[in-house]
Amino acid sequence: MKQGATATKSVVITGASSGIGRATAIRLAGNGWRVFATVRENADGEALIAAARGALEAVVLDVRDRESIAAAAREVEARLAGRGLDGLFNNAGIGIVAPVECTPPEALRELYEINLFGQIGVTAAFLPLVRKANGRIVNMGSVGDHIAPPFAGAISSSKAAFASMSQALRLELRTQGICVCLIEPGSINTPAIEKPLGGVEKTIAALPADAAALYGEPMRRMAKTFTANERAGSPPEAVAKVVERALTDRNPATRYLVGKDAAKLVILARFLPEKFLDIAILKKFGLSPQFGKPANAASVSLPSPGRSPETFG
Structure with missing residues (x-):
């Protein structure tokens, strides 16, 4: 960011209707940022504006829709009235809980459209505004960049791909001061x-009988344990605080770990031999x-077209 600027800093936050995006939008707005919080529905924008007591601006944006992205970029550019954009927080994303072999291609494509291609599209659309302000881009990754739990292959692989894209982008923009x-x-x-936890039964019900027999109980155990771990995790406000650091640190880190177990999981992924890591993940x-x-595991048939596992995001 340009040093010595006294004007209000501006930021675009995608996926701001709930969770981490919502917490970040409210925090930054409360700390004096001009926040453009993107949502897919006008009603979500109105609710977010009310939660922030009118301190932020909502912009309708669907990362799956290229025209929606372009329209949102034009809208933000018009509202900035000649100024650049100090920050872009790519946060939108969804997940799928399903065995790899039973994840329909169309569901996987939609997940990648949101978690990867949509983020790239948003970045490309807003980059001219970020460049104008010597701003920063903050991307939402996951410890799943490093560890792919069972039945989370879709989201983990998309996050790993996005982490690689983020690294390449970081190197490409370095000489531009971004x-x-x-x-x-x-x-x-x-x-x-x-x-x-609520969607796993729907996913199991959509599986062929032989696949449900193989994967049903392990999926239930995984979903139950995952949900318990997340309930005991850090609040979204903890992530929002780190996002603000990434946007304002004089010498920002390339990666920021956040959460009670994040550092431990990354250390295990880096230094534990993979065979032992597999055992640790399964036990976790x-x-x-x-x-x-x-x-009775001779073969497992794939779900019929149109039957997709439950998504979350």
């Missing part, structure tokens, strides 16, 4: 944590680490 930071939360207690999620062929 910092790019990645936030990597561990367990965070947000409203989204209830969705895997209440699953058996024993290697062997399950009974």
Whole structure:
């Protein structure tokens, strides 16, 4: 950011209707930032404005829709009236809880459209405004960049891909004076944590009988353990505080870990031999680490087209 500026700093936050995005929007608005909080529905924007006591501005944006992204960028540019954008926080995202072999391609494509392609599209659309202010880009990653839990392959792989894109972008923009930071939360207690637990039964019900027999009980255990871990995690306000640091630190880090278990998980991923890491992950999620062929596991058929696992975000 330009040093010595006295004008109000501005930031665009995607996925601001709930959870981390909402907490970040309210925090930054309360600390004097001009916040453009993006939501998919006008009603969500009105609720967010009310929660922030009118201290922020809502912008409708659907990261899956290129025209929606372009329209939002034009709207923010017009509101800034010639000024640049000091920060962009790419936060929008969804998740899928499902076995890899039973995740329909169309569901995986939608997840990647939101978690990866949409973030790239938003970045490209707002980058001219960020460049104008020598601003910063903060991307929402996850400790799932480093560890892929069972039944979370879709979201973990998308986050790993986004982390790689974030690194490349950071190097590409370095000589332009634009910092790019990645936030990597561990367990965070947000409203989204209830969705895997509530949605897992729908996902299991949509599986063919043989797949449900193989994966049903392990999925229930994983969802239950995951939800318990998240409930015991840090509040979204803890992430919001770190996002503000990433936007304002004089010498920002390339990655910021946040959450009670984030550092521990990343250290395990980096230094524990992979075979031992596999065992640790399975035990963490209440699953058996024993290697062997399950009974009646000759083959598993994929779900029929149009039957997608439950998503959360």
